[in-house]
Amino acid sequence: MTKDHFLLLFLFLVLHQSLSIATENNQCTSSCGEVTNISFPFRLKGDPKICGDSKYELSCLNNRTVLSLYSGEYYVRHIDHTNYTIRVADVGMRKGNCSSLPRRSLSCGNFSYQDLYSACDYKSSMFYGRELSKTISIVNCTQAVDSQLYIDFSSCIDEVKLSNFSRARRRIYAMVDANVSNVETACTIELMAMIPWWVDGNNLRSYAQIHVQMVYGFELSWIPIVGKVHCKGHYDWDINSKRQIQCGKNF
Numbered sequence: 001m002t003k004d005h006f007l008l009l010f011l012f013l014v015l016h017q018s019l020s021i022a023t024e025n026n027q028c029t030s031s032c033g034e035v036t037n038i039s040f041p042f043r044l045k046g047d048p049k050i051c052g053d054s055k056y057e058l059s060c061l062n063n064r065t066v067l068s069l070y071s072g073e074y075y076v077r078h079i080d081h082t083n084y085t086i087r088v089a090d091v092g093m094r095k096g097n098c099s100s101l102p103r104r105s106l107s108c109g110n111f112s113y114q115d116l117y118s119a120c121d122y123k124s125s126m127f128y129g130r131e132l133s134k135t136i137s138i139v140n141c142t143q144a145v146d147s148q149l150y151i152d153f154s155s156c157i158d159e160v161k162l163s164n165f166s167r168a169r170r171r172i173y174a175m176v177d178a179n180v181s182n183v184e185t186a187c188t189i190e191l192m193a194m195i196p197w198w199v200d201g202n203n204l205r206s207y208a209q210i211h212v213q214m215v216y217g218f219e220l221s222w223i224p225i226v227g228k229v230h231c232k233g234h235y236d237w238d239i240n241s242k243r244q245i246q247c248g249k250n251f
Contacts, residue, residue: 028051030044033065034077035065035076038058041053041056041225043058044059045059045060046060056116058076069088070104070106072102074217077217084221084222084223084239085219086220086221087219089215089217089218091103093211093215094215098156101193102193102214105193107192107193116225118222118223119219120132132221133196133218134194134195134196134218135176135178135193135194136192136194136195137175137183139174139178139183140190141171143186145171149182150174151205151206153172176195176201176204193214194214194218195210197219227245230245231245
């Protein structure tokens with residue numbers, strides 16, 4: 001066997017091994033509680049090392065799938081590998097208990113283009129330029145506010161245990177996708193949370209309705225990382241109607 005033949009054989013074996021590992025990687029599937037399709041890029045803590053990407057590791061606590069994000073913990077409600085989305089909800093939310101609130105504040109401002117997940121301002125044609133989630137602001141006011149933008153939260157205030165709320169301020173409201181200009185000078189934003197993108201804020205007339213959506217959860221996408229991995233060297237990329245990654249400027 002010549003040196004060139006040996007080199008070709010070596011490269012073939014390395015490539016074959018890499019492809020085998022990649023194939024196994026994508027075939028690893030784990031489950032925890034209601035989430036039964038934990039597969040690449042996700043992995044469950046304790047899975048074999050070849051499974052998924054360590055940056056997308058999930059935990060299984062008390063038979064609930066948990067995602068750690070920005071020092072907070074979120075129950076995984078659903079993973080959609082077709083749309084590259086994962087729906088999560090803050091572990092502090094309790095169904096039917098309007099006094100339950102997210103343990104950590106989270107909004108579009110927490111996410112950047114370099115993050116593992118995208119939640120806001122995602123411009124792929126697959127999502128038709130829409131954001132994946134909407135923001136809810138819990139505001140604390142020194143006086144009552146008469147505006148449709150402010151949804152009364154007072155029915156739950158006696159049960160709420162949130163140290164940031166001053167005893168002197170008892171007017172608590174929720175606002176959907178509020179701009180800074182919408183917040184009255186007598187009010188302070190105490191907490192921010194996220195709800196599904198498809199919810200029409202104009203139809204949310206009570207805090208009970210908002211709470212249901214916060215319990216349901218919000219969507220994150222791992223598409224930014226998918227694009228970077230598949231389109232190295234290309235700044236532009238998109239996903240076609242068949243959910244396939246396309247690189248370059250001409251899609």
